[in-house]
Amino acid sequence: MLQHTNYGGAKLFTHLFKMHTPQRLFKFLNEESTFTDELKIMWSMPFKVFIPAAMRAIKHML
Numbered sequence: 315m316l317q318h319t320n321y322g323g324a325k326l327f328t329h330l331f332k333m334h335t336p337q338r339l340f341k342f343l344n345e346e347s348t349f350t351d352e353l354k355i356m357w358s359m360p361f362k363v364f365i366p367a368a369m370r371a372i373k374h375m376l
Contacts, residue, residue, distance in 0.1 A: 329359075329360070334358065342355050356368070
């Protein structure tokens, strides 16, 4: 997501750590999170940042 957007990494991580516990985020970053935790993290992201990144990921999967 960071490689395709102008939304700064520091701003992104500040937002994430305000919204979620460090434990949840580290599990997510280590790809050890549950599907429910992933949804919670994704839905907490600003839509203008997350939606384009999600669409690219889906397109890449197809």
